[in-house]
Amino acid sequence: MTNRSRGFTLLEVLVALAIFALISLMCYRQIDANARASARIEQKYIALWIAENTLEELFIDRKFSSTGDSKTDIQVASQKWEVETNITASDVTDLNKIEVTVYSDERATQPILTMTRFMGKK
Numbered sequence: 001m002t003n004r005s006r007g008f009t010l011l012e013v014l015v016a017l018a019i020f021a022l023i024s025l026m027c028y029r030q031i032d033a034n035a036r037a038s039a040r041i042e043q044k045y046i047a048l049w050i051a052e053n054t055l056e057e058l059f060i061d062r063k064f065s066s067t068g069d070s071k072t073d074i075q076v077a078s079q080k081w082e083v084e085t086n087i088t089a090s091d092v093t094d095l096n097k098i099e100v101t102v103y104s105d106e107r108a109t110q111p112i113l114t115m116t117r118f119m120g121k122k
Helices: 010-061
Strands: 068-076 079-089 093-104 111-122
Touching: 010 068, 010 079, 010 111, 079 111
Parallel strands: none
Antiparallel strands: 068 079, 079 093, 093 111
């Protein structure tokens, strides 16, 4: 009887490492996708807050007697945001349509959020 030490062969170790690597890669991809989705949701939430705040300021001040476009740069949550406000007259007398579009910064071409509200004149 020979006294051999019992252990894993090199092939068994390589197969185990390959399985571990595949599982790790799948987990990393899922965690990365979740992190990206979370960042996108946070960005949309901040843009929603900015748009609502802009509309409320216009509603309180009633500064929309004239139609036109305006752009404003603001800093929120350590990030630059561009807010574009478009005021147009609607088909109904004494009612204006206000569109607020929020971009993540001045270089962004796709808006994060666009919000529309109709407000009557004073």
